[in-house]
Structures are given as C-alpha cells and as structure tokens.
Amino acid sequence: MSRINSPAELEVLRKEILAERNPDKPCITLCSGSACHATGSGSVSAAIEEEIEKQGITAEVDFRRTGCHGFCEKGPIVVMYPQGICYLRVQPEDVAEIISTTVKDQQVVERLLYVDPNSGEKTTLEEDIPFYKNQQRLVLGSNLKIDPKNLEDYLAVDGYRALVKALFKMTPEQVVGEVKEAKLRGRGGAGFPSGVKWDFARNAPGEQKYVVVNCDEGDPGAYMDRSVMEGNPFAVLEGLMIGAYAIGANEGYVYVRQEYPLAVANLAIAIGKAEECGLLGNDILGSGFDFTVKVHRGAGAFICGEETSLLNSLEGKPGEPNARPPFPATKGLWGKPTNINNVETWANIPLVINKGAEFFKSIGTEGSKGTKIFSLVGKVNNTGLVEVPMGASLRDIIFKIGGGVPGGKQFKAVQTGGPSGGCIPENLLETKVDFDELTKAGAMMGSGGMIVMDEDTCLVDIARYFLAFLSDESCGKCTPCREGIRQMLKILTNMTIGLGKEGDIDLLLALAETTRGSSMCALGKTAPNPVLSTLKHFRDEFEAHIKHQRCPALSCKELIAFYIDPEKCKGCGACLRKCPADAIMGEKKQVHLIDQGKCTKCRGCVEVCPAAFDAVKIFSGEPVPVTVSEET
C-alpha cells in the first residue's frame, strides 16, 4: 500500500476498498484466535483453501481468517456470509460439505449448527445464538469482520476515522474533554477515570512524553486483552495515537506478554502496515503529528501489570514497583510524563471519538459507562468472551449467556477480578457489573476474569490457590506483601490438609489487615481480597475444615477418602482396571475394596463406576466404614 498523505486520500482509498467489496458475495470467515487454533482452525483453514480451489470457485467466494469470535467452547467457528450462518466445532472433513452445500447450493449443513442443550433446538444464524444474542459487542464486534493482518479490512469497518476526526477537527484539549465527558474508566482493574488520567499527563511539565499500552494480562483465567490484541490490533493502535495526540506524546510502547505469541505477531504486522502507508511515522496524514510505536515483550512476571513495575521492565530492569507518588503521569518512563492504559481502554477510544461522549454515556450505569468484556470460564456451559453493557447482572451473564452450570451441578460462586478480586455467592447474583457495585459485594471488576464455580469447588482451596499464585508472583521488595502472603498461605494450606487450628481465622484476618494496609503496590494491597471475600461469604466451609477436618465440597485430597458401598457394588471390575495405584481389590462379581493406604485419590474410580450402580462414595470428616471382604 502506498503512503496516504491526507484525510481526503484516506477517504478515496476507503471508497475504493468498499467499491471492490460486494456485500452479497459469499464469504467464509474462520475464527483464528488462540482457542480455535488449539482446536484445529489451522488445518480447517488449509482445508478451506484447498476445497475452494478444488471446487473451482476461487472467484465466487472470499475467505477470511478473523480474530477471536468469543464462543471458544465451540471452536473452530466458521461463519458464512452474507447470511451469517454459524457452524460450530468444524473439522477439516466438514469443509467440502460446507462449501458445496452452503456456498454452491445455498443450503444449511444442519449437523454443524448450534443446538440448545435444554430444548434441543437448532439455531442457524450467529446473531440468534443465545450466547451472542444477549451481548452488546461494541469493541469485540469488529473481530468477526476483519482479518487482523489486513489494514484494508480495518479501513472497511471505518478504521482510522476517529483518528482523522481527532487530528483535524479537535484540539488535544477537546479530545481529553471528550474522554472525560464519556466517563470512560480504565478497564485494567482499578477503574480510574481515563480522561482525568490523560489530563494529568497532558498538564505535566516536559517536552518528551510517552503513551503505553498495558497488554501484560497476567490474571489467571482472563484473556480479553489477548483476543482484542490478536483480533484487532489496529483499533488499539488507533486509540493509542489519539491518546498520544491528546497528551502531547510522540512515542508509544506496547508491553505484551511473551506468552501471547500470536498477539505479538499480529501487532508487529499491524505496526508494519501502518508505517508503510504513513499511518505511523512523521507527519501522519499531513497533520504535522508524528508518532512511532515499539513493542516490548514481557518475560513472565505478573507484577509487571502494575504500572510502575511495567515501566521499570520497559527500561530493561527487573519489574519491581516504585512507591507512588510520583505517579507515572508526572514521572514515568525514563522520568518523563507517561500515560498507561490497558488494551481494552485504548480499544474503546476510537468508539468514544467516533460516536461521541453522549453515545458512550448512554450505555451503562451511573458510575460505569460503556461495555465491558469478560472471560466467562470455569464450570459454565458456554465458555468464552462476553461483552455486555455495564449494569448487566451476574445472573444474566452466567445463566442467559453462559447457559448455566454443566452436568446438573449446583452453582456455588463466581470469582471476579482475578487474584485481587473475590468470590460472589448465589444470593448476590443480582449484583450488576459495575466498578462500584462489585466492590460493594466484596469482589472487584478487575480486568474481567469471571470464573464460575460449582458445588464441587472448595472455597478454602480457592483462597489457598490465589495466595499460592500471589506468593509466587510477589516481587519480594516490601515485607508486608512478601511475608504477609506467605503466612496467610501457610495457614490456608494447613487447613486444606487437616492441620487447621482454632484461632486461624482470626489470625488470617489480622494478617490480611496488615498486608492490605502496609504493602507498597496494588499486588500486596489487594492480595488479601480472595481470603476476605471467601471468609465473608463461606465462613462455614473454613470452620468445617478447621473443626472437623471436613471438606464440604469433597475436594481437598487430604481430607477425603473413597469407599465402595458393598450394598451397591456389583463387582464389574471397572474401577479395579482404572485404578492407577493398584489400590482396588476384588474378584469378578464380588464386592470390591479400596486399600486406603495405597489410594492416591485420583477419582478415577468415581468416574468409571457405572451410573446405574453409583457405588463409590466419598467421605470427609468421618471415618470410612470397614468392609469385610467376602472371601474371609
């Protein structure tokens, strides 16, 4: 693509691109996000290319590999345009039929459609599937339409229109004002008003300023930023440039985890293409605004999601936090004023500028505007990425969009906000997703991880899990965080192995208070949250562990024992064959026995015992009955 020198030239190019595209021409789109990639979208892609050629319809059909569609549970996903027919779990062997039936004969391949798990009803169009129907995809929507490696695709969906508007029709002050007026709050976790943050950096003295994209998405169980960066890197870059213009920066950095290789690759391609046609570099579109951007890969440190740690890492140092103030807005990268926002925040900027603050403000609640992307995962039927307006209830997200808990199990809690967040029980499911409401419920919005837990999940173990993660990730610079987390972890670990003591809960609360009050950065300040929220809502589980060495969820390995009910066992031998530890004894057609000394508690016997017999029982907090062998 040749250099674009002015907004007029950009519009000419956009018109040319759109003129070449016939919206009625059949187009096969294939999700090529990381989850679909793992389930085989690479080989499906090869099969589609081969089949198009083989059936001789190269000129009649377009093929596009897009970013993540979000319905990761059912990948690889193929959507056929112009109709919008959605095929799920597509394998290479399905491709020939899809092309001959849908592209050539305009018919639907019924067996690949979405089937409602409750009614058995099939849904043909993507937009009608309950998972998508109840979402509002303002940020993720473009992921379905564009090839992240193709700048023309981005221009075809109004790409860079917001940049032109900002550069040519607005002053930097007006841009900041618009973002402030829109009440956009940072999507990285803390929810600080973005416009106010921009203003700080803009008003900070100094010629050299920087803007930074935080794509160090470290929360386990969250992958929203990954999908936005992989699926629509141009939107993030466009948002970043608008921010740079508003603040007065000419250099930007994108900090991406090296664990996200596809995000790094797609971003590098996007930067290359933008540079090639003058959408990055000097005198962008003839506006006199210069901007360059560099990519920095993180090397595996959760703490680098914290902004001062991230800046230290960008400078080539260990990612340890600094005390604030001074805030990065006045003293950031190499001591210069720096504005850092998360990927999703930057991706919202083109929307705010294009559609205006009034439109953005019309979505959401009083204190939280716009939409939010969540990664809805764990014990839920429709796992995937979900974008909903702020103010949607947790119940709607989990049950309407997520389709509820699989296997007829009982919902127990939903964890939001990652290691800094908390668990919300069933009776608070009407809570709305809103920065302030979630905090009131004892959790937090965080970056958007939403992990659903069912009756089999032990909440003491979940609290232990998060502290183990944080203990590992604490940089160790300040004592309250390093030692506080370690001591809380020790107490929780003891509880899960039956060594809990009276007074442990009080000790946990005291440690939580100290860690929260005196740690230097957000990692330590929020580290007690998983403990405090589980204690608040599930204290009885903690007490059962301490007083009776009983795990109510039958999950903690040290506190459970497996037992074969002699009344129910038919001696089929399924468990005996499955047991990896040779802990099960018994002749065919005779009652089987578990040797408790050998049992590794792998649950294999529970899984294989036929449902009709249901003979394997799990005991916790009470002695296992002794079965007298039939031979004696």
Place this chain on the structure above:
Amino acid sequence: MDIGKIDQIIDKHQGEASSLIQILLDIQSENNWLPQEALTRVGEKLTVPMSRIQHITTFYKHFSLTPKGKHEIHVCVGTACHVRGAQDILDTVEQVTGVKPGETDPDLQFSVETVSCLGCCALGPVMVVDKEIHGNVEQAETAEVLQNLKQAEIVENLENLKQSDKPEILGLCACQ
C-alpha cells in the same frame, strides 16, 4: 551457543542496554536456555554488569539458566483450569515422567513447567506438549500422551545404541 548468533541478536536491538530483556528473550528462543557464555557476551557488548543480568534472568520466570529437556511439557494452572482439575493433570504428569514442576530430568528428556494462564480457558484443563495444545484433557489421556512419548524415546535410544555399537563390535571382531 554461537557467538556470532548472539552478536547478531544484540545488533538487531542496536546494542541498547534498555533492550536487555528483549535480547535475552531472543537468545532464549534461539537456544532454549541461557548459557553462561551468552550472558557474558551480552554483558560485554551492552556494558551491563553481570549482577544486573543475573537479577533479570532470575526475576523473570521465562528465563532458564539450565538446559531444558528434549520434550517440554507445560501444564496450565490458571484459575479456570484449576477449578476443572489441573492439579490432577499435574500429578499425572509427575507420576508418568518422574519430573517435578520446574525441573528437568538428568537425561534431558522432559522438562515440566506450570503456567498461570495460556488464554485457552475454554479448553481447560490444558496441557501443552512440545507446543501442541491438548485441551479438555483427562488423566488417562494425559498419561497416554506422555507414555507414547516415552515409548518413542526408548525406541529411538535403542536404535541409536545399535548404530553406535556397530563399529565397536566390528573392532572387537578384528581383535579376535
């Protein structure tokens, strides 16, 4: 590791000390781990003291100062995988390979690592063996995948042994 290759990587980043982490990442992706001579070279070229390089390489989890095994196994222990039974998968991996998380066996066959989220939460629990993602894995499948790898290694070792034995046997024959 070839010094020329290290220099090439350093030059790619214009030899800037602020690119230290990026340079080490590139060396590790080329060589799979960071040998001492590579670190020394980087220190000389960037004029960065070894203490700082050591700080960086031990602070960030991705860096390895010891050689990795031929097969790299990563078990995701992110929250979504954890609630879906990642610990059982990790236990099975340890049982079959005999290697603890974060370690490599003395024969350099297997390295086992835990990762805190691969962003494939919909497929949990997830295990990655030699860059191939296995989603929704159960204990039996985990054991099977690893047993097959071990079996293939044994066969390969036997064949190598047979080939390397040949000249010796001939030698013996000649002596006799």
